[in-house]
Amino acid sequence: MSSSRTVCPKSWRMWRIKYTREICSAGIKEGYYGMKRVRLIRTWRLLLPIILIGWLFMIFGFSSQPYQQQDIKPELKKLIPENVAERVVPDISFRYHNGIVSGKDNPYGFIEFFIRKGAHMFEYGLLGLLLYLLLYRMNGKGKRSVGALALAVAVALADESNQSHVANRTSTILDVGVDLLGASLSIGLVLLVSIKLKFR
CATH class of the missing domain: 1.20.5 (Single alpha-helices involved in coiled-coils or other helix-helix interfaces)
Incomplete structure (x- = not known):
């Protein structure tokens, strides 16, 4: 055994x-x-607050420049021949603030308009992202998103107020809407990515 x-x-x-x-x-x-x-x-x-402050300085620095320093139409004329611009730019006209944006009558001004508004959206898209990250202590993505957007709108309003005192620059609430759109897109992208990562 x-x-x-x-x-x-x-x-x-x-x-x-x-x-x-x-x-x-x-x-x-x-x-x-x-x-x-x-x-x-x-x-x-x-580092985040330092980056945010630097970005704010850049935004207000641009809005403090006279239009002549930001006019890119001479460079566009060098890059794009007039006959090409007339063919490429669509025959579209619309009113924005106190002026008419026309692709037919002013193709270079038409291109510059969308470049400038795209730059606005990029500026405030990154600003919205930085503000969203800065509010990490707030509970809930929804609260952080609303808080970041509210701060972005406050900055945009202050930016437009500053711009109204600069020579040959106009201030309009429509630009605040463009800025808000840029911030909303960046924050929405962050939320979308976080949701996708959560359910992977």
Whole structure:
């Protein structure tokens, strides 16, 4: 009759030791990368206000420039021949603020208009993203989104007010709408990406 007691083989003991060491090593690595991630987040949170302030200075710097410094029509005329511009630009006209934007009568002005509004959207798109990230302490993505958009609108209003005191520059609530659209698109993109990552 054989004994019910089984002696653990040497190979089993060695495997158990090796397995324990691997678990410990994995724990050390996880702790190291966890600490590294925490340090990275802390550094980003310190840099974020500095980046935001720098971006605000840039936005207000641009709005403080006279139109002559921002007029890109001479460069457009060098890049795009007049006959090409007349063929490419659509025959569309619409009223914006106190003027008419016409593709037929002023093709270079038409192109410049959309470049300028695109630049506005980019400026406030990045501003909206920075503000959304800055409000990380607020609970809920919805509250952060509303807070970021409200701050972006406040900046846009201050920007338009500043622009109204600059020579040959106009101030209009329509530009605030363009700025709000840019901020909304960037924040909406962040929310969309976060939802997709959550359900992957």
